[in-house]
Amino acid sequence: MKKAKRSTKKGFTLIELIVVIAILGILAAVLLPKFSGFTDDARxxxxxxxxxxxxxxxxxxxxxKGSYPANKTAAEALLPSGLKSKLNTFDGTEAKLFTYKDGKVEISVSGDGTLTVKS
Incomplete structure (x- = not known):
């Protein structure tokens, strides 16, 4: 008498695959906002x-020289090329020396060196 052959197929069932995909989706939903916060903080x-x-x-x-540059153009002349485009405004006063802007980040700097992040 011949013995019946047993199936030797190995693999994952549909339910197992759906559970794994659901777990990955939940992890992505939890971790992605956390990682995007890292890039904002780095900026x-x-x-x-x-x-x-x-x-x-x-x-x-x-x-x-005993004074700050007279205007924004004079201030830009002092800066390296990579920073010139990031000088948003230049007042040249102690209360508000200049504002820095790069994308979403805007920083106001006073004459005493105090930095105020606006975004």
């Missing part, structure tokens, strides 16, 4: 670093 920190560099340049000018 702000990068902006603050660049704004501090700009402040240092303008403070050096003030220390050497």
């Amino acid at each position: 702000k920190k990068s902006g603050m670093s660049e704004a501090k560099n700009m402040y240092t340049i303008f403070s050096t000018e003030y220390a050497q």
Whole structure:
């Protein structure tokens, strides 16, 4: 008498695949907003670093000449090319020296070096 052959197919059932996909979907929904917050935070920190560099340049000018640049054009002339486009406004006063803007990040800098992040 011949023995019946048993099926040796191995694999996942449809239910197992659906459960795995559901778990991956839940993990993605929980983790993606957290990771997008990291990029926003990195942009702000990068902006603050660049704004501090700009402040240092303008403070050096003030220390050497006794005054800040007269206007935005004069201020841009002091900056390296990578920072020129990020100088949004330049008031040249102690209360509000300049504003830095790069995309969504806007930072106001006073004459005493205080940084205020607006976005």
